[in-house]
Amino acid sequence: MTGQNNKRNLKLDLTIACTLFAAGVLVSVMSLAQIRAQSRMELAQATQPLQGTPSDDQTKTPAEAKPGGDRPTTPAPEPAR
Known part of the structure; x- marks a missing residue:
């Protein structure tokens, strides 16, 4: 009786183990398929990177020099010694 009971327990244990392995x-496989599907969607929805517009400082021209205008108040740089 003990030998037949051991075979039955072994068969039940192997069935449970195979079922758990198959479920895993x-x-x-389902997780990998979902990850691949999401990466394809992200790839399909990708947009071009935004390009910044040049600042207004680059397009401005320097002011015209007017004779007799105000002089700058900052002192001139001194020569190196």
Whole structure:
């Protein structure tokens, strides 16, 4: 009786182990499929990077020099010694 009971327990344990293994493989395959589908969607929805517009400082021209205008108040740089 003990030998037949051991075979039955072994068969039940192997069935449970195979079922759990198959479930794990199934979950892994479904997860990988979902990850691949999401990366394809992100790839399909990608937009061109935004290009910044040049600042207004670059397009401005320097002011015209007017004779007799105000002089700058900052002192002139001194020569190196």
